[in-house]
Amino acid sequence: MLKIENLHATVDGKQILNGLNLTIPAGEIHAIMGPNGSGKSTLSYVLAGRDGYEVTEGSVTLGDIDLLAMEPEERAVAGVFLAFQAPVELPGVGNANFLRTALNAVRRAKGEAEIDAIQFLKLARARMKVLNMPDDMLKRPVNVGFSGGEKKRNEMLQMALLSPKLALLDETDSGLDIDALKLVADTVNSLRGPAFSALVITHYQRLLTHIVPDRVHVLSAGRIVKSGGPELAEELEASGYGAIQAAAA
Amino acid sequence: MAAVTETIEAVQAVNDGGYKWGFETDIEMDFAPKGLNEDIVRFISAKKKEPAWLLEWRLKAYRHWLTMEVPHWAAVKHPPIDFQDAYYYAAPKQGPKSLDEVDPELLKTYAKLGIPLKEQAILAGVEGAGDSPSEGGRMPIAVDAVFDSVSVATSYKERLAKDGIVFCAISEAVQTHPELVQQYLGSVVPQGDNYYAALNSAVFTDGSFVYIPKGVKCPMELSTYFRINAKSTGQFERTLIIADEGSKVSYLEGCTAPMRDENQLHAAVVELVALDDASIKYSTVQNWYPGDAEGKGGIYNFVTKRAACRGKRSKVSWTQVETGSAITWKYPSCLLIGDDSVGEFYSVAITNNHQQADTGTKMFHIGQRTRSTIVSKGISAGFGQNTYRGLVKISPKAAGARNFTQCDSLLIGDQCGAHTVPYIENRCMTAKVEHEATTSRIAEDQLFYCRSRGLTQEDAVGMIVNGFCREVLKELPMEFAVEAQKLLQISLEGSVG
Numbered sequence: 163m164l165k166i167e168n169l170h171a172t173v174d175g176k177q178i179l180n181g182l183n184l185t186i187p188a189g190e191i192h193a194i195m196g197p198n199g200s201g202k203s204t205l206s207y208v209l210a211g212r213d214g215y216e217v218t219e220g221s222v223t224l225g226d227i228d229l230l231a232m233e234p235e236e237r238a239v240a241g242v243f244l245a246f247q248a249p250v251e252l253p254g255v256g257n258a259n260f261l262r263t264a265l266n267a268v269r270r271a272k273g274e275a276e277i278d279a280i281q282f283l284k285l286a287r288a289r290m291k292v293l294n295m296p297d298d299m300l301k302r303p304v305n306v307g308f309s310g311g312e313k314k315r316n317e318m319l320q321m322a323l324l325s326p327k328l329a330l331l332d333e334t335d336s337g338l339d340i341d342a343l344k345l346v347a348d349t350v351n352s353l354r355g356p357a358f359s360a361l362v363i364t365h366y367q368r369l370l371t372h373i374v375p376d377r378v379h380v381l382s383a384g385r386i387v388k389s390g391g392p393e394l395a396e397e398l399e400a401s402g403y404g405a406i407q408a409a410a411a
Numbered sequence: 412m413a414a415v416t417e418t419i420e421a422v423q424a425v426n427d428g429g430y431k432w433g434f435e436t437d438i439e440m441d442f443a444p445k446g447l448n449e450d451i452v453r454f455i456s457a458k459k460k461e462p463a464w465l466l467e468w469r470l471k472a473y474r475h476w477l478t479m480e481v482p483h484w485a486a487v488k489h490p491p492i493d494f495q496d497a498y499y500y501a502a503p504k505q506g507p508k509s510l511d512e513v514d515p516e517l518l519k520t521y522a523k524l525g526i527p528l529k530e531q532a533i534l535a536g537v538e539g540a541g542d543s544p545s546e547g548g549r550m551p552i553a554v555d556a557v558f559d560s561v562s563v564a565t566s567y568k569e570r571l572a573k574d575g576i577v578f579c580a581i582s583e584a585v586q587t588h589p590e591l592v593q594q595y596l597g598s599v600v601p602q603g604d605n606y607y608a609a610l611n612s613a614v615f616t617d618g619s620f621v622y623i624p625k626g627v628k629c630p631m632e633l634s635t636y637f638r639i640n641a642k643s644t645g646q647f648e649r650t651l652i653i654a655d656e657g658s659k660v661s662y663l664e665g666c667t668a669p670m671r672d673e674n675q676l677h678a679a680v681v682e683l684v685a686l687d688d689a690s691i692k693y694s695t696v697q698n699w700y701p702g703d704a705e706g707k708g709g710i711y712n713f714v715t716k717r718a719a720c721r722g723k724r725s726k727v728s729w730t731q732v733e734t735g736s737a738i739t740w741k742y743p744s745c746l747l748i749g750d751d752s753v754g755e756f757y758s759v760a761i762t763n764n765h766q767q768a769d770t771g772t773k774m775f776h777i778g779q780r781t782r783s784t785i786v787s788k789g790i791s792a793g794f795g796q797n798t799y800r801g802l803v804k805i806s807p808k809a810a811g812a813r814n815f816t817q818c819d820s821l822l823i824g825d826q827c828g829a830h831t832v833p834y835i836e837n838r839c840m841t842a843k844v845e846h847e848a849t850t851s852r853i854a855e856d857q858l859f860y861c862r863s864r865g866l867t868q869e870d871a872v873g874m875i876v877n878g879f880c881r882e883v884l885k886e887l888p889m890e891f892a893v894e895a896q897k898l899l900q901i902s903l904e905g906s907v908g
């Protein structure tokens with residue numbers, strides 16, 4: 163279970179998150195929607211532990227661990243995965259090598275044996291097939307020259323292989339074609355289970371028809387201003403954020 | 412934040428006591444008296460039972476050296492070197508006359524250096540170890556090991572001899588193949604070429620000699636491990652590789668030295684000769700002791716490496732990974748004399764803490780349609796200073812010559828420096844020269860991306876740096892690529908906090 167209480171965070175001295183409360187029970191998928199600049203990506207970075215995102219108040223726990231006390235890599239091996247809104251390019255770093263290193267870091271932390279290159283290729287290829295990614299993407303440098311949609315699929319490949327406890331998807335659906343959107347949704351749905359929870363950040367209700375969330379929250383000015391079931395996403399799609407923001411102000 | 416502090420502490424521990432190759436081997440040594448004069452030159456020559464012509468050659472070099480001045484043009488700083496305060500000859504007392512006599516301490520040293528077990532066995536003279544095909548279909552590697560001033564053992568010699576390949580210590584080649592040595596020694600790097608080359612010519616003690624006969628493709632990697640062990644010694648090895656017409660060879664040298672507070676001088680000369688259609692690939696993984704985190708101690712690595720592509724369509728490819736040494740000063744070069752000959756230079760140079768590197772290449776285009784490629788990757792961290800210095804010179808006769816140069820610098824932290832000094836002298840209308848240069852830093856978002864996937868800060872830096880160097884690392888023989896990658900990462904530990 164992810165539990166965020168009264169979270170305040172600043173970036174470069176600017177207050178972005180203002181007392182955010184959110185609980186995602188294990189096994190549930192929640193969606194966050196909200197206007198541009200409301201702090202959605204900031205929340206995902208704070209949860210993943212990015213330098214420069216300073217927590218000034220509040221707490222975040224995943225199960226019984228205190229996430230805020232941990233370095234980004236410690237959070238990652240503890241099961242936190244962030245699918246980036248804008249995945250980063252790593253010139254010269256082979257995708258396969260990168261993925262296997264990440265996977266082995268996670269496996270080591272779990273006390274599992276590291277996997278060798280051959281086993282890894284088997285695993286990766288199987289997942290790539292499902293994601294409709296060509297094999298040569300393993301050989302190419304991480305995200306370099308990938309199209310927008312390919313980058314997002316690469317994030318999903320990483321997520322599927324690392325099988326996290328908590329996945330944070332920051333606008334993974336943006337820029338995806340209709341078929342790719344389904345593939346992303348399928349990947350998330352395939353991880354569903356009692357030990358998996360996810361926070362799906364999106365601007366569009368369409369993704370949520372494929373990944374049906376347990377709860378939908380609206381983030382505005384760094385706080386959750388409204389929560390509801392999947393129908394809330396449809397309401398927003400129809401009426402926008404204006405009314406909710408006005409009510410919250 | 413605890414983890415960061417711990418990591419930094421762990422890394423500091425590594426940095427403070429941590430040069431992994433910094434052990435010293437306790438072996439009885441035979442020294443020449445300290446200092447340098449004609450008698451020392453005579454002593455070295457006599458120790459090696461050299462013919463009169465070689466003694467004369469050395470003396471001529473010595474006399475020339477006396478008239479020369481220490482070069483000052485490189486962008487490196489160091490106190491003046493007292494050439495009288497060093498030993499010019501140090502050899503393990505137990506003479507390595509046959510393989511069984513190799514001192515067990517020495518073999519332990521090789522084990523610590525990570526020389527593959529198989530080769531250790533061969534170096535140790537295990538009966539038949541060099542004849543059987545190696546396990547797992549791995550390519551065998553023939554190893555020559557130079558310990559201070561003496562080549563200790565060469566493995567696979569008999570196997571190579573079947574193809575007519577000569578791979579031995581240069582002092583041995585002087586005895587067994589005097590005509591080849593006399594013909595080629597100093598033919599690429601003349602005795603008076605530069606200050607350190609002249610010094611080397613006077614006092615060189617050992618190094619490797621390779622001759623590949625006409626049409627022979629050397630069936631295995633040839634490799635030499637150089638090690639400075641004794642205190643206050645310089646190492647002046649001399650390597651000579653001759654690839655006869657249509658032959659092909661890949662050669663790798665690796666270097667380490669114990670940790671010492673004093674600076675030690677390493678002034679090697681490497682000469683390569685490629686005749687018609689011959690190809691030489693020369694790879695270096697240089698990890699001499701770089702000095703401590705404050706810049707105390709470390710090797711002065713002042714090396715002259717030059718190749719003569721004398722034959723038509725000959726090819727020489729230099730690949731270097733320079734992670735060690737307090738100061739590196741070297742410019743592996745190619746004289747592209749034969750028409751259609753090809754020169755390549757792939758370099759990674761890392762400077763961390765107080766290391767300084769001034770390195771690059773010179774490509775002399777003399778023959779028609781000669782081509783050269785230069786790819787240099789400089790990485791600076793800590794207070795490191797990294798200079799790429801290159802010369803591309805195209806003579807009026809080199810019609811249709813081409814050069815492509817790419818120099819990339821990566822900065823880690825804000826106390827270090829990267830400098831690019833490309834000289835281009837093109838005196839031929841039909842030649843084409845291209846130069847590209849970039850300077851970048853490891854971006855915070857790249858580090859965070861890696862860390863968010865579970866990689867530690869050090870692993871993330873290592874991975875990004877290895878990615879930055881990929882074009883060069885892929886030129887290394889497979890067996891050494893992995894080692895080189897690890898080395899890059901170790902060299903940069905503690906550079907990002």
Ligand SMILES: Nc1ncnc2c1ncn2[C@@H]1O[C@H](COP(=O)(O)OP(=O)(O)OP(=O)(O)O)[C@@H](O)[C@H]1O
Pocket residue numbers: 173174176178196197198199200201202203204205247
């Ligand atoms: N380094 C920074 N300095 C100042 N303000 C910043 C900095 N980084 C982010 N912000 C601001 O924080 C606010 C929240 O940004 P964030 O990226 O979290 O929004 P978002 O909800 O993800 O928006 P979008 O829907 O456009 O992705 C924005 O107003 C942004 O300009």
Ligand SMILES: [Mg+2]
Pocket residue numbers: 202203204247332
């Ligand atoms: Mg965002």
